[in-house]
Amino acid sequence: MNSFVIRTPCSSANIGPGFDVIGLALSLHLELHVTIDSSKSSSELPLNCAITYEDQSKSAEQISLDPEVNLITRVALYVLRCHNQRAFPVETKVHIINPIPLGRGLGSSGTAVVSGVMLGNAVGNLGLSKERLLDYCLMIERHPDNVAASLFGGFVGTYLNELKPEDVARKEIPLSEVLPSPAGGIDTGLEPPKPPMGIGHYRKFDWAPEIKAIAIIPDFVVPTANARNVLPESYSRADVVFNLQRAALLPAALGTSPPDPDMIFLAMQDRVHQPYRKTLIPGLTEVLQLMTPATQPGLLGICLSGAGPTILALATERFEEIADRIIARFASNNITCQWKLLEPANAGTTVSPN
Ligand SMILES: Nc1ncnc2c1ncn2[C@@H]1O[C@H](COP(=O)(O)OP(=O)(O)O)[C@@H](O)[C@H]1O
Numbered sequence: 244m245n246s247f248v249i250r251t252p253c254s255s256a257n258i259g260p261g262f263d264v265i266g267l268a269l270s271l272h273l274e275l276h277v278t279i280d281s282s283k284s285s286s287e288l289p290l291n292c293a294i295t296y297e298d299q300s301k302s303a304e305q306i307s308l309d310p311e312v313n314l315i316t317r318v319a320l321y322v323l324r325c326h327n328q329r330a331f332p333v334e335t336k337v338h339i340i341n342p343i344p345l346g347r348g349l350g351s352s353g354t355a356v357v358s359g360v361m362l363g364n365a366v367g368n369l370g371l372s373k374e375r376l377l378d379y380c381l382m383i384e385r386h387p388d389n390v391a392a393s394l395f396g397g398f399v400g401t402y403l404n405e406l407k408p409e410d411v412a413r414k415e416i417p418l419s420e421v422l423p424s425p426a427g428g429i430d431t432g433l434e435p436p437k438p439p440m441g442i443g444h445y446r447k448f449d450w451a452p453e454i455k456a457i458a459i460i461p462d463f464v465v466p467t468a469n470a471r472n473v474l475p476e477s478y479s480r481a482d483v484v485f486n487l488q489r490a491a492l493l494p495a496a497l498g499t500s501p502p503d504p505d506m507i508f509l510a511m512q513d514r515v516h517q518p519y520r521k522t523l524i525p526g527l528t529e530v531l532q533l534m535t536p537a538t539q540p541g542l543l544g545i546c547l548s549g550a551g552p553t554i555l556a557l558a559t560e561r562f563e564e565i566a567d568r569i570i571a572r573f574a575s576n577n578i579t580c581q582w583k584l585l586e587p588a589n590a591g592t593t594v595s596p597n
């Protein structure tokens with residue numbers, strides 16, 4: 244029996260001005276407990292794989308246990324099929340333990356995609372590097388901020404290479420062809436499109452050890468796709484310069500110890516995505532303006548986590564007090580929240596024997 248665990252941290256993307264660029268892996272982990280019974284020579288299981296799912300996230304959505312539909316196993320099958328393996332090894336069991344709330348801006352889909360590529364790589368004995376696995380992730384989730392943070396861990400800046408025209412065409416292949424689904428065309432026996440080499444890259448930034456992350460998680464879902472659809476196609480020069488100035492400052496501000504609250508607060512301001520997402524998140528503008536380091540001791544900065552609706556407050560102390568103030572502001576819009584105190588998860592995704 245071969246048995247191992249894949250552990251992948253969730254992530255908070257953007258951290259204010261770093262839209263689609265900056266990500267932070269956080270200490271809430273999706274786990275896959277995988278067993279492969281190599282004593283068996285054939286299996287009754289669909290695609291040789293049985294999924295079980297333990298929901299620790301209190302999300303309402305039902306996660307599919309069909310390996311061709313479930314996001315994690317679908318991604319693993321994509322990686323396997325790119326290497327001429329049509330199914331999982333005989334009698335593969337995948338037990339998913341998920342504490343990450345779905346559709347709340349803590350990168351649950353990016354975490355699932357990273358877990359899926361790690362699963363395909365491990366069960367197929369493919370020996371792909373994490374750098375190459377990032378290319379596979381980017382065929383599925385096109386913005387690199389969440390997946391790079393979950394894959395590599397820590398506080399990261401990311402970028403996509405300019406691709407050759409033929410590779411741009413390959414990267415624009417509809418997702419239904421990358422991840423064949425029962426609805427989009429069952430496994431045709433053909434090799435799916437492999438990712439171009441070196442699509443995405445990352446750089447790790449320092450993180451001052453005093454800084455902790457408070458995630459205030461409202462009890463409603465904002466699908467990331469919807470939160471991207473409300474963004475404009477183009478921006479004024481003033482807004483672009485505003486964000487560039489802050490994004491350039493942010494890594495130095497969050498990497499310097501002791502932290503300078505005023506600099507961090509300023510460096511976390513954004514004009515590219517947060518103002519437009521207020522239409523989906525009642526009270527967002529008021530929450531973001533609720534407090535500053537001058538009016539709330541311990542607070543360093545506050546932003547939307549990913550596409551929301553979670554709010555990320557960075558702080559050095561008085562965590563409960565800060566969370567309570569944000570929760571009270573949401574309550575005045577009849578929105579209830581849970582909150583978690585998290586820390587950067589520096590290791591990224593790991594595979595270890597069970
Ligand atoms: N552990 C998981 N297993 C299967 N599917 C998942 C898992 N986590 C997330 N997903 C899928 O990703 C969707 C959420 O993605 P998205 O809207 O991008 O929000 P988030 O901000 O949480 O990443 C869920 O509705 C679900 O379909």
Ligand SMILES: N[C@@H](CCOP(=O)(O)O)C(=O)O
Nearest residue numbers: 256263348349350467549550
């Ligand atoms: N840069 C993306 C990040 C989405 O993060 P998620 O955690 O909400 O999936 C965006 O802002 O759209």
